[in-house]
Amino acid sequence: MNGRSSVPAPDSSAPRPPKSQIGAQVWVRKNLFGNWFDTLLTLLSLWLIYQIVSVIFSWAIIDAVVGEGPKVCEGAKGACWAFIQEMWELFIVGLYPFEERYRPYTAFLILVLLCAATFVARVRRWPPFYLLWALAPFAVFFLIRGGTALNLPLVDTSLWGGLMLTLVLAVVSLGLGFPLGILLALGRRSRMPVLRGLCVAYIELVRGVPLITVLFLSSVMLPLFLPAGIDIDKILRALIGITLFAAAYLAEVVRGGLQGLPSGQEDAAKALGMNSWQTMVFIILPQVLRMVIPPLVSTFIGLLKDTSLVSIIGLLDLLGMAAATTANPDWLGRLVEAYVFVAVIYWVFCYSMSRYSLFLERKYKTGH
C-alpha cells in the first residue's frame, strides 16, 4: 500500500451489476429515450444535426474544389479550397518578405515552446521562467522587426499582416499591459485618495467605452498629441491603443486576485518585519499572480478576439487579410471560404487556450 489512495481497489470477487443495468443499450435508453419528451428531444436534435452536418459536409467536402489556380473553381457549387491553397501563407504572415519568413516562423516556434513549457509544472515553478515570459514579447517583436543591432534586415511594419500581426498585437499588448495592470490594481487598492481616484477613473473610463473608440482615439488623435516631427506608424498606434485598453481589464483581473488573498498573509509579512515593498514583491504578488492565471488566460482569449477590430482601422491582420485577398480580381467573392478559414484559425487558438484555463482552474480547485 502506498498509503495515499483512500479508495479501496475494486474487489474482483464482488458481484457485478446485473446485465440490465450496464451496457451501451441501457445507457442509450436512459440518456436519450427516458420518456416520451426525451425521445422527442432526441429525435429533434438528430434531425437538426443531420440538417447542419449535411449542409456543411456537402459544401466543404463533397462539392468542394481542390486544385491550383482560379480556373478550377469555375462553376463550383461548394467551397473553393484552391483559394486557400494559394493564399494560405498570406493569411499566416501577410506580405512579409519571402526570404525572411523564417523569422516569424521562429518567433511562432518560440511562443509554442514557451506555451508547451508552461504545461510542465516543474518548469512553471522555476522562478526565472516568468522572466522568460516577460521577455518573450520583446523577443518576438524585435525578431520580426529586425534592425541593424540584431544584424537582421529591417522589415517595415507596413508589410506585417495575417495571423502573425494578430499574435504580435495580442502578445505584446498582454506583455506591456500586464505590468501596467498590476500598477493600476495596486493603485486602486492604495490608501492614498489621489492615486486611488486616478486609477479608478482610468479603469472605469476605459472599461466603459468600446475598444473601437479607443482604436479611433489612438489612430486619429495620437499623432495630434505628439510634438511635431515624431511620427509613429499605424501598427504601433494600434498597439498602444490595445495595450492601454487591455491594461484596464488586466487591472481588474489582478484586483480580483488581490481580493482573494487572505489578509493574514499581509499581517504575517508585517509581523516578520517586512516593509510594504518587500511584502508586495515577496509575499503578495507571487501568490496573486499564480492565482490569476486562469482569469488571465480568459482575458487573453478576449484580447486575441478583440485584435480583429484593427481590421476596421485598416490594418491587415488575420481578419483584414480576408478582405484583402478576396479583393484580388482572380478570387473575387471567395469571402465565405476566407471567413471560414479565418474563423477556424481563431477558434483553434481560443478553444485550446480556454481548455487550458479550465484545466488550470480545476487543478487549483482541488489543491485547496
Place this chain on the structure above:
Amino acid sequence: MTPPRRDQPQSLIALWRNPVARAWIYQIAILLAVGLGAHTLFQNTRRNLEEKDTVSGFAYLANEASFGIGEILPVPVLEGGLIHLLIAIVAGLFLVFLLSRWQKRRGSTIGADTRLVIVVFILLFGVPLAVLFYSGDTIRAIHYTEANSYGVALMVGLLNTFKVSLIGCVLATLLGLFLGISRLSSNWLVAKLSETYIEIVRNIPLLVQLFFVYIAVLRTLPQPENSLRFFDVAILNNRGLYLPSPIPQDFANLFMLSIAATLTGIYFWRRHVKQRQDRTGEQLPFFLPSVAALVAVSGLVWLIFGTPFQLEYAELRGFNFVGGLELSPEFTAMLISLTLYTAAFIAEIVRSGIQAVSKGQREAAQSLGLRGGQTLRLIVLPQAMRVMIPPLTSQFLNLTKNSSLGTAIGFAEVVNISGTIINQSGQAIEPIALTMVIYLTFSLSISMLMNWYNAKMRLVER
C-alpha cells in the same frame, strides 16, 4: 528608554519618515506628473491643430450634415408634449422616492399599505399616461434628412444603437436561457448540442461572425422576386427582412388601456393571495383566474369595438417590397450576430447560476413537499438570480458596446455616424470624445444601478 515621540520637531528626514507626510508627498508628485503630462499633450495638440488650421469646439454639431443615413428613426424633439411627459415621469419618480423614504422612517414599506400602492401606481403610470394622452399630438419628431445638422444625425445614431442593443438583449437572454438550460439537460444529445454551439460561438471573434452573417449569408440571399417566405409572415431577401407591422386602429388606445387595467387588477389579486396565504396558510387560485381575466377582458373589448391592430404585410411592388416592418440587411446582420454571440455567454452564466444553487436546497424543498415547478420558482431561481444578475448585466453592457462594431458593415450607429462626421468636418477630437462620453454615461449609469441592486439583494446576515 522612552519611545520616540511622533510629534517631535521635524527635520526634512523626519518628514520623509512620517508615513502621512510621505503619502502626501507621493500624491502631490503624482498629481504634478499627471498635470504636466496633460499640459504637454494639450500644448502639443493645440500647436498641431493650429498648424493644420482646424477649428475646435462643439459648434460643428449645428452644421448641416449633408450625408444620407440608411437607417432612420424619428428623433423626438424636446419641446411641448415631450417636456410635459418627461416632467410627469421625473416628478412621479421623485414623489415615489420621497414616499418610500417617509415609509422607511416609519419602519414600514410602501408595499405594506394598499392605499399607498394605488398612489404609487397612479404616480408612476397613470399621470404620465394621462399626460401622453392629452399632449401626445404635440410631441414633434424630426425625420432625418441630409439638410439636418450633425447633432440630429448623432441622435439618429444613438437611437439606432439603443434599438439594436435593446432588442439584442431581449433575444440574447431568451436564447441564452434556452441554451443554458439545455446544457444541463438530462438528455445527453441535447446537452452536447448546446455545448458544441457555445464552444464554437464563444471562441470566434464577433467581428468575424458579423462579417460572415452580413456578407456570406445575407448577400447570398435571393433577389426580392425570389424571396424566402416563411408562411408569408416573414420575408427574407438580400434587401433585408420584412415582417408584418401592426397598424393601430381607432380603438387601439382603449384596448391597451383595458389590458393595463386588467394587469393592475391581477397585481392586486396577487397581493391579496399572498397576504391571505401568509395570514392563514390558505391557497387561493392565482394563475388560472389571471389568465382567464386577461383573455376575457381583451376578448370582450375586441368583440365589441373590433380589431385594435391591423397587420400590414409587406408586398412586392416593382422590384422591392413595400409596407410592413422593414429591417435593413445591416440591422438584421447586427442583430443576428449580437444575439448569437451574446447568447453563448449568457448560456454559461445561466448554467453556472443554476449549478451554484446547492443540491441540498432542491432536496430540502422536495422533502418539504414542494412540486418540481414550485421548487424551481420559489427555491432555485431566486437564489440563482442573485448569482446571475451581476454577470448578466455586464453581458448586456458588452452587447451594447459591441454594437459599435456595426460601423464595420455600415450600420448607422453612434460610432459609424461619428466616423462620418470626423471625415466630413475634419474635427477628430470632439466627435471621438462625444462618442466616448455617450458610452461612458450609459455604462456608468447601468453599473450604478447594478451596485444599488446588488446592495439590495445581498444576503442579509443575521
